[in-house]
Amino acid sequence: MERPRFLADEMLGTLARWLRMMGYDTEYARDLLDNEVLELARAGGRIVLTRDRQLAGRAGNGGLFITSDVLDEQLEQVVSFFGLSGGAPLTRCTVCNAELERAGREAMAGRVPDRVLSAHHEFFVCPRCGQVYWKGTHWTSIVQRMDRLRSQSR
Numbered sequence: 001m002e003r004p005r006f007l008a009d010e011m012l013g014t015l016a017r018w019l020r021m022m023g024y025d026t027e028y029a030r031d032l033l034d035n036e037v038l039e040l041a042r043a044g045g046r047i048v049l050t051r052d053r054q055l056a057g058r059a060g061n062g063g064l065f066i067t068s069d070v071l072d073e074q075l076e077q078v079v080s081f082f083g084l085s086g087g088a089p090l091t092r093c094t095v096c097n098a099e100l101e102r103a104g105r106e107a108m109a110g111r112v113p114d115r116v117l118s119a120h121h122e123f124f125v126c127p128r129c130g131q132v133y134w135k136g137t138h139w140t141s142i143v144q145r146m147d148r149l150r151s152q153s154r
């Protein structure tokens with residue numbers, strides 16, 4: 001399966017953010033009834049990721065029951081189940097899931113701290129919520145975590 005799209009349930013907000021960081025299209029279902037979650041997933045061609053065994057059962061092939069409460073184990077389960085590659089970090093907003101757009105340094109003056117502005121050339125901006133990203137410490141921790149996941153799943 002190439003680049004699956006996901007719908008994470010209410011208990012999996014952190015997992016959803018990490019999948020977005022890896023570049024996977026992941027919606028987050030907040031305040032939805034099970035029926036609405038299933039409908040949303042079906043309509044969007046998304047796989048339901050859930051800590052609710054019953055909901056996962058109802059989703060059938062379109063769902064995955066996440067067995068752990070620990071983020072690393074959740075990520076590992078999703079990565080190995082779907083055979084995900086490292087993905088494409090910094091392509092999706094971790095806050096709202098929109099696709100990021102590249103922006104040059106000149107456009108970022110006043111929007112990021114000066115020390116960040118002088119240390120980085122390339123920025124990524126969310127067209128929907130305005131969140132700004134760059135390859136800083138955040139980036140390093142994503143890459144490290146993905147390397148660790150890849151070596152575990154080998």
Ligand SMILES: [Zn+2]
Pocket residue numbers: 093094095096097098126127128129130131
């Ligand atoms: Zn956003």
